[in-house]
Amino acid sequence: MAVNTPADLKYAATDEWLRLEGDTATIGVSDFAQEQLNDIVFVELPEVGKTVSKGEAFGVVESVKAAADLNAPISGTVIEVNTALQDTPELINSDPFGDGWIARLKVTDASGADDLMNAEAYKAYCATR
Amino acid sequence: MTAPGKKTEPLIYEISVTGREGVKMPDCDVPETPLPDELIREEVGLPEVSELQAVRHFVNLSQLNHGIDTGFYPLGSCTMKYNPKVNEDVARLPGFAFLHPLTDDEGAQGALALMHQLQEWLAEISGFTAVSLQPAAGAQGELAGILMIRKYHLDRGDSERKTILIPNSAHGTNPATAAMAGMTVIELPSDDKGNVDLEALRAACAGDNAPTIAGMMITVPSTLGLFDSNILEINRIVHEAGGLMYMDGANMNSLLGIVKPGELGFDVMHYNLHKTFSTPHGGGGPGCGAVGVSETLKPFLPGPIVTIVEDTNDLEDAPLYGLHMPEKSIGRLKAFHGNFGMHNRAYAYIRTYGGDGLREVSRHAVLNANYVRVNLADDYHIPYNRYCAHEFVMEGHFEGVEGVHALDISKRLMDYGIHPPTNYFPLIVHEALLIEPTETEDKATLDEFISAMRKIAEEAKTNPELLTEAPHITPVKRLDEVRAAKQLVLCCRPEFLTAAAQAEG
Numbered sequence: 001m002a003v004n005t006p007a008d009l010k011y012a013a014t015d016e017w018l019r020l021e022g023d024t025a026t027i028g029v030s031d032f033a034q035e036q037l038n039d040i041v042f043v044e045l046p047e048v049g050k051t052v053s054k055g056e057a058f059g060v061v062e063s064v065k066a067a068a069d070l071n072a073p074i075s076g077t078v079i080e081v082n083t084a085l086q087d088t089p090e091l092i093n094s095d096p097f098g099d100g101w102i103a104r105l106k107v108t109d110a111s112g113a114d115d116l117m118n119a120e121a122y123k124a125y126c127a128t129r
Numbered sequence: 130m131t132a133p134g135k136k137t138e139p140l141i142y143e144i145s146v147t148g149r150e151g152v153k154m155p156d157c158d159v160p161e162t163p164l165p166d167e168l169i170r171e172e173v174g175l176p177e178v179s180e181l182q183a184v185r186h187f188v189n190l191s192q193l194n195h196g197i198d199t200g201f202y203p204l205g206s207c208t209m210k211y212n213p214k215v216n217e218d219v220a221r222l223p224g225f226a227f228l229h230p231l232t233d234d235e236g237a238q239g240a241l242a243l244m245h246q247l248q249e250w251l252a253e254i255s256g257f258t259a260v261s262l263q264p265a266a267g268a269q270g271e272l273a274g275i276l277m278i279r280k281y282h283l284d285r286g287d288s289e290r291k292t293i294l295i296p297n298s299a300h301g302t303n304p305a306t307a308a309m310a311g312m313t314v315i316e317l318p319s320d321d322k323g324n325v326d327l328e329a330l331r332a333a334c335a336g337d338n339a340p341t342i343a344g345m346m347i348t349v350p351s352t353l354g355l356f357d358s359n360i361l362e363i364n365r366i367v368h369e370a371g372g373l374m375y376m377d378g379a380n381m382n383s384l385l386g387i388v389k390p391g392e393l394g395f396d397v398m399h400y401n402l403h404k405t406f407s408t409p410h411g412g413g414g415p416g417c418g419a420v421g422v423s424e425t426l427k428p429f430l431p432g433p434i435v436t437i438v439e440d441t442n443d444l445e446d447a448p449l450y451g452l453h454m455p456e457k458s459i460g461r462l463k464a465f466h467g468n469f470g471m472h473n474r475a476y477a478y479i480r481t482y483g484g485d486g487l488r489e490v491s492r493h494a495v496l497n498a499n500y501v502r503v504n505l506a507d508d509y510h511i512p513y514n515r516y517c518a519h520e521f522v523m524e525g526h527f528e529g530v531e532g533v534h535a536l537d538i539s540k541r542l543m544d545y546g547i548h549p550p551t552n553y554f555p556l557i558v559h560e561a562l563l564i565e566p567t568e569t570e571d572k573a574t575l576d577e578f579i580s581a582m583r584k585i586a587e588e589a590k591t592n593p594e595l596l597t598e599a600p601h602i603t604p605v606k607r608l609d610e611v612r613a614a615k616q617l618v619l620c621c622r623p624e625f626l627t628a629a630a631q632a633e634g
Contacts, residue, residue, distance in 0.1 A: 041614035
């Protein structure tokens with residue numbers, strides 16, 4: 001199965017992607033994850049202002065097949081969420097790395113991204129599953 | 130699903146005609162008490178149909194249904210076995226069926242004797258010390274178990290134990306139960322044989338983690354249909370950390386007369402009487418998630434439970450039974466005495482089979498699952514292809530065939546008159562199809578199923594549209610699951626349907 005893994009992003013083993021720009025991180029779920037989940041019907045967004053630690057569940061993505069936690073790939077404070085997902089959660093299926101983004105964090109420690117996978121490693125990781 | 134070849138039935142609101150009456154009420158023979166004004170509504174919105182229309186409507190609906198009484202139902206994890214009709218006779222005996230729940234203990238001795246005997250039998254079957262029949266279903270049995278574990282630790286003055294370990298092959302209700310009881314969940318991975326990853330378990334229980342472990346919930350056999358060969362070691366590790374062991378007994382149908390969870394070291398387990406002990410389920414009807422416990426948790430059982438108040442040595446005379454609230458009970462979970470109608474059905478089932486018969490139940494459940502597994506192994510990928518318990522999981526996709534998924538196989542199976550297996554569960558298997566034939570099917574039915582599954586595997590390669598557009602011969606074709614999940618219309622009154630259609634635009 002061909003999955004899209006943009007080269008400018010970092011990936012967590014729990015299938016979230018992260019785009020780090022200065023101290024702002026944009027987070028979503030990967031193409032592989034949306035493909036596995038199938039049609040997404042509901043997203044529980046975190047609250048703006050919430051502080052999350054790396055690895056902590058801070059939202060839920062629910063599809064016709066399963067519900068999966070959204071885990072923070074990095075520690076920080078939620079500064080913006082993609083409210084469009086409330087009515088059109090299918091944006092995660094159609095454009096997981098663009099309009100389907102889920103939350104933006106103000107990152108407390110950018111080095112938290114260091115142990116995340118790059119696109120190549122993540123692609124290899126997906127192929128094993 | 131609906132049976133093939135039948136037409137659909139309109140909603141009862143679509144048959145309704147304003148002003149039509151099905152029943153003439155007799156004249157009131159007591160003084161009328163007017164209802165308070167604020168409770169009176171002009172428009173109640175009930176369907177208005179004749180008695181015959183109501184009868185035809187529901188009989189037609191029942192004929193569209195696919196149940197265990199009409200066809201094969203290999204819905205994994207649900208144990209859709211045949212429920213013997215003698216159970217129904219027993220439940221309908223007037224002395225049981227018409228017994229008022231407020232009858233005092235003395236006037237309800239027969240029912241209490243039955244409950245007491247059922248508690249004893251369930252304890253014997255599972256190797257536990259005591260049983261409560263209170264919980265109304267499996268999930269409530271789980272909650273009872275975790276609340277008991279919580280109270281046990283608090284009772285010892287230990288309030289630091291708030292972590293429940295749960296393998297990723299557990300039932301989905303397990304983490305929900307732990308969360309509801311205020312616990313934090315740590316998910317444990319499985320190893321390549323489908324067993325709990327022992328290294329991960331040891332790490333979770335090691336050093337500073339140990340005093341935080343309240344216990345572990347584990348489904349045995351797991352949702353992969355596999356008996357964890359390290360189960361004694363798992364019990365030992367968790368107990369050494371000071372935690373208690375909870376067994377999800379939903380898959381007990383493979384263990385009767387073969388394994389006693391109490392003797393494996395478990396502290397608490399719930400039974401699904403509505404699975405293992407053949408009380409009806411599948412229609413959301415009442416269940417019973419009885420809980421069994423070791424000596425450690427006996428004082429914490431939900432109550433009341435039935436005990437012998439006054440014993441007798443006289444064989445002609447019955448002891449006196451009464452209701453008892455265990456001393457440190459987590460309390461009541463259900464009004465009155467649980468779902469009593471399930472107790473007498475399960476009692477009838479156990480009484481009918483006896484100990485040797487129950488062992489045969491499990492042996493045949495395991496044999497049937499393995500027979501189907503082995504016969505499908507050439508046509509489907511079976512990720513953990515070893516001896517299974519009462520069910521097994523396979524992958525619902527084919528090498529080189531893009532666009533055919535587990536769901537399509539399931540939908541196509543309906544064209545063959547068979548209920549689909551469980552889809553996309555357990556989550557740790559890609560495109561999972563979880564298949565549980567149960568012991569009550571004969572070899573001919575299993576062969577029919579195997580043959581249908583092989584044909585479907587062939588169709589997937591030669592004519593995949595047969596699968597992706599299935600079902601073809603049911604009254605209702607492929608349902609829009611996305612719309613059903615996103616647009617919840619939980620009332621079938623026409624004005625709601627119209628409103629929903631307008632909202633859709």
